[in-house]
Amino acid sequence: xxxxxxxxxxxxxxxxxxxxxxxSLAGGHLTYVLHRPEIGIDVEKVQTLLSFxxxxxxxxxxxxxxxxxxxxxxxxxxxxxxAISSGVHLRSHHILLQLKLVQAIKDAGNIKRFxxxxxxxxxSRMAHALEPGNEPFVQKMIVRKAIEDAGIPFTYVSAxxxxxxxxxxxxxxxxxTPSRESVLLxxxxxxxxxxxxxxxxxxxxxxxxxxxxxxxxxxxxxxxENILSQRQVVGLWEKLxxxxxxxxxxxxxxxxxxxxxxxxxxxxxxxxxxxxxxxGCLTNFDIGGGEEASxxxxxxxxxxxxxxxxRYL
Numbered sequence: 666x667x668x669x670x671x672x673x674x675x676x677x678x679x680x681x682x683x684x685x686x687x688x689s690l691a692g693g694h695l696t697y698v699l700h701r702p703e704i705g706i707d708v709e710k711v712q713t714l715l716s717f718x719x720x721x722x723x724x725x726x727x728x729x730x731x732x733x734x735x736x737x738x739x740x741x742x743x744x745x746x747x748a749i750s751s752g753v754h755l756r757s758h759h760i761l762l763q764l765k766l767v768q769a770i771k772d773a774g775n776i777k778r779f780x781x782x783x784x785x786x787x788x789s790r791m792a793h794a795l796e797p798g799n800e801p802f803v804q805k806m807i808v809r810k811a812i813e814d815a816g817i818p819f820t821y822v823s824a825x826x827x828x829x830x831x832x833x834x835x836x837x838x839x840x841x842t843p844s845r846e847s848v849l850l851x852x853x854x855x856x857x858x859x860x861x862x863x864x865x866x867x868x869x870x871x872x873x874x875x876x877x878x879x880x881x882x883x884x885x886x887x888x889x890e891n892i893l894s895q896r897q898v899v900g901l902w903e904k905l906x907x908x909x910x911x912x913x914x915x916x917x918x919x920x921x922x923x924x925x926x927x928x929x930x931x932x933x934x935x936x937x938x939x940x941x942x943x944x945g946c947l948t949n950f951d952i953g954g955g956e957e958a959s960x961x962x963x964x965x966x967x968x969x970x971x972x973x974x975x976r977y978l
Contacts, residue, residue, distance in 0.1 A: 670743035670777060670875050671695040673725070675766060677717065678710040681784060681827075682748030684867035686717050689746075692871045697742055700724045729762050735769035744874045745770060747782040750801075760804040764811055771815040778874050779817050781808050784866060786937070786946060787823040787883060795921075797929055798936030820873050821883040824866045825859035825947050828973050832860050835902060836895040836942060838934055843902050843977050850914040851942040854896035859887050859947045862968035869958040869965060878955055885952050888959040888967045895942060901971045905978060917943040 672689045676682040677698040689696040698717050704710045718724055725741060727734035739745060747766060750759045763781055770776045788802035788809070812819050826832075834840040835848050836858070869886050873879040893901075903909050915923075917939065924935040940946040959967055 669694050671697070671741065672871075672874065673697045673699060673738060673742040673745045674748065675699045675745065676748035676750070676782065678704070678713045679748050679750075681863060681866065683713060683717075684863055685746055685748055685870055686722060687720070688864070688867035688871040690717075690721050691868075694871070694874075695742075696722045697725045697738070698722050699738060700726045701728055702726060703728060703730075729765045732765070732769060732772075735765065736773050739766075739769050739773040740775055743776065744778045744780070745776055746780045746870065746874070748784075749782045760801055760808060763808045767808065767811045767815060767817065770817055777818055778880070779812060779819050780822060780870065780874065781805070781812065781819070783821050784824040784870075785827075786825070786940070787821075787885070789883070790946065790950065791940070794940060795936040798933035798940075800933070819881055820879045822866075822870055822873065822886065823883055824861050824869075824886045826861065826941065827866070828860050828862045828968070828970070831858070832898060832970055832973055833977065835899050836938075838931075838938055843974065844910065845906055845908065847911040847913070848899050850899075850912055851895055851920060851938065852914065852917055854899070854912075854914065854942075855894045856942050856945045857892050857894050857948045858941050858945070860891045860893060860898070860970055860973075861886050861888065862973055865965065865967045869962060872962045872965070873958070876961070878961060882956060884956055884958055884961070886958040887947075887952065890969050891967070892948060893970060898970060898974075902974050902977075905971070905974055 672694045674682060674686050674689065677686045686696060686698055698714060700714055714724055725738045727738040729735060747763055749762055760782060770779055783805055788805040791802040794802050833842055835843050837849055866886060873884055899910060921939060924932045
């Protein structure tokens with residue numbers, strides 16, 4: 666039996682990162698979590714790190730601004746998974762900090778696989794993205810180029826829509842819980858998107874790290890039963906609450922016009938929602954065989970969206 670890889674998670678206290686740490690531990694991997702001294706007196710992050718330690722993870726102190734410490738941390742493991750700013754539209758972006766991590770991995774010379782912080786839309790398909798929402802895609806492509814130029818083995822994970830951010834708000838901006846009264850449909854509400862439970866994203870990600878089938882590839886998490894339109898998501902919620910919501914709609918032109926006067930993060934969010942729910946950027950292309958996670962790992966019983974919505978009842 667092949668020994669399971671030792672894993673270093675960078676960004677392990679974040680929204681997705683903490684789930685990746687837990688999935689790595691659950692998968693039986695010796696799991697290291699980067700403890701950055703920069704967190705200072707961020708008590709919540711410190712407590713999260715201590716909970717990982719209690720759960721069996723090893724904390725390794727290193728700074729992205731201290732190359733030597735970063736190389737030493739990388740040398741302890743076989744695989745590095747980065748969840749530094751995983752691209753959620755209302756959270757800060759520190760994507761280019763990963764260039765320091767890429768250099769450390771290159772200099773360490775021992776890493777069998779690097780999974781950079783992607784987890785959203787495939788940036789290689791988003792060259793047309795509207796400003797300012799195009800910035801994370803541009804930055805992720807810069808990181809990809811650095812990885813590939815350095816000859817580092819990689820897997821890129823495209824996880825589509827985080828359920829907590831998109832399903833909870835019935836695919837609307839500005840809310841994370843479903844209304845029992847009304848919903849604003851984006852266009853006709855019939856454009857299909859892909860929704861994935863965040864714990865499932867983490868579970869699939871950890872499955873990929875030792876799998877030769879995923880080496881130097883982009884793997885899409887596109888569970889077939891979770892390919893749904895906004896109307897279908899709303900319909901599932903209406904079924905659960907046994908009530909029909911009042912529906913209004915907004916055209917693509919008016920939706921983009923709503924960007925005016927918003928702050929940077931909200932403008933980026935409008936752009937991303939437009940690409941997903943008006944253009945259908947998550948489902949308007951075919952993916953090749955062996956490139957879809959639920960097909961590669963049928964043993965993972967992924968959370969269906971109706972089941973996910975039950976937590977809001």
